[in-house]
Amino acid sequence: MIVTGPTDSLLDVAGLQVGHWQRLDPEVTVGTPEVPGTGAATGCTVVLADPSAVASVDVRGGGPGTRETDLLDPSHSVQRVDAILLTGGSAYGLAAADGVMHHLEKNGRGIPMGAPGAVVPIVPGAVIFDLPVGQWSVRPTADSGCSAAQSASAEHLARGSVGAGTAARAGALKGGVGSASVRITDGPAAGVTVAALMVANPVGSVFDPVTGMLWGLDAARAEELGLSAPSASDLAAARALTDKGTVLNTTIGVVATDAPLSKAACRRVAVAGHDGLGRAIRPAHSPLDGDTIFALATGTAEPAEGSATASIPAFPDELPVLAAVCDAAAVVVERAIVDAILSATAVADIPTYRDVLPSVFGR
Template sequence: MTTIGRPARAGDRITDVAGITVGHFQRVDADARVADPDSPDGHGWATGTTVVRVAAPNAVAAVDVRGGGPGTRETDLLDPSNTVQTVHAIVLSGGSAYGLAAADGVMRALEADGVGLPMDAAGHVVPIVPAAVIFDLPVGAWDHRPDAGFGAEAVRSAGTDFSVGSVGAGAGARAGSLKGGVGTASVTIAEGPAAGITVGALMVANPVGAVIDQSTGLPFDLTDADLAARGLKRPDPEECSAVAALAAKQTVLNTTIGVVATDAALDAAMTRRLAMAGHDGLGRAIRPAHSPLDGDTIFAVATGGVRPESAVPVPPGMHADVAIVAEVGRHAAEVVQRAIVDAVLSAESVASIPAYRDIAPSAFV
């Protein structure tokens, strides 16, 4: 197996939110190949699982599903009108619907550690582990997909330091005709009603749509500050043409999934608005997004560690935290967009799927 992945940057990753850790497990063979459309199978392993572990005891979770072809588990549980409002881990996996089996391994590993909803005086617990999957079955052999063992290994490896790129659930991901992957980003809000709150995202970019603007050869909607922060510039004309040609070739059965987390103290309904806002960032980074063939799903977690001291007056009958939620949501869209860009820029070629940094090396300063 090959060793892949790049370290996530401290200060710009979802684990900057206290109580959140991330773990990956993947199998990637050096000789993996994508299935030919006229052949029943690819070859080798090129898939994996990512687990976002939630250790904060009072965390609130929610989800927003907008793609037309989702593969999910325990999403109904996270409706704000339902009883259970927390999670102990969130599974993001390759393998299409088969990959949902990875959540079984996460549950067993957490149960062995006594982590979950307490059920009785004897110490029995039920871990709450929602999941979402991407369609990566044509990358590598069709029957090589994550199972419970992948989930157990991923959750056991969870920590604040983790890798991005072609790792975990991003091992077999594609972004249009480019290599996709796992990316992350975060921000601590400096001023306003939500000052001091941190918002982070981890995304698995595997969209039907394009992630590169054909006219510039760069990811969509990056500001000059974004380009400087990533060390990017417009690629040379011949590389820009090569990227444009690839961007025009789209796959047909894909999905972008991920998690937005904040240390703000939010209730279940407002946490769901965080997931909803995250989809704005998905729409900025991917064209088109939320297609009938995508399974676009974003989970949200509010760990509850920070509540700004300066309350903002709101009219009677309105949610007391509306000003805070508006600011946190605005930044949620930002970090989701940047996490998707991070996934594409950090990805390495797997199974001969070209990575952006291989096609446009001149873009990197």
């Protein structure tokens, strides 16, 4: 059984902080092949782990933009990371990771290299394609990454059209940053927290054109959030948007847990997270998406007694806990994508789900 975490966000995993940087001008337009966009709309989001966290990654999209993901292969030597960068700006935005590294180096964070102050921070990252929103030439830089890292907080996590989600789109709708968390209450993983932070910017649709409800919402969750079926007129308006999406998008994010997991286990958690992505976005993992999920394990929780698999020598002791965490990973990714869509605010005349289907919210 799982229950929603205290803040229903990535911050429910102790040791993690999240910071955003964004630039959003008052007058922003979406560019076309014939007419460039105007104004600026982009940003980046940084997840800091203090102390460092065991990490891995699973890349499913056919067009990813990433940094240091090879390092996270379970067969490779480095086990832990200091931060994860999620950024706009397509491949240009990966420059923001340099700023995160500079911030960490200044604070003595990273792999010690012997000499005083000599450290190498480990900062993997992934990008979304948001360049057509606003001026093509405005994207996150090293200074942007440094600012996001400096602003990181364990107390508050802004959601919606902020950070890496500033110019995110979800098909024809506005995307953004969303988060969710659950606490496992029984079984070998009792007491373990699992959470996700996702930047929803998919090619695929996030809502069912037949019902108008978000793909990632079952009836129980919709009732919990106070959402109901839309009116016929709202549903017709939503259906009219289904063919007006984009083709060069992606959804990226982080799944984290306080369970003490190995790097190989983190890879399996990242894989499971994509199940949640597939539930909330249809289609997912397209040839032009760059869908990427990082997994972090801080190891600050103690699994329940009797969780080992000593009676099955071929299996690792962490397997029962890992199985429960993987189940929860799919749930929090799905919920975080829903949260991103519900939290988004309009940018550059890209409508939000709330704008198109107000009757779902009783308006």
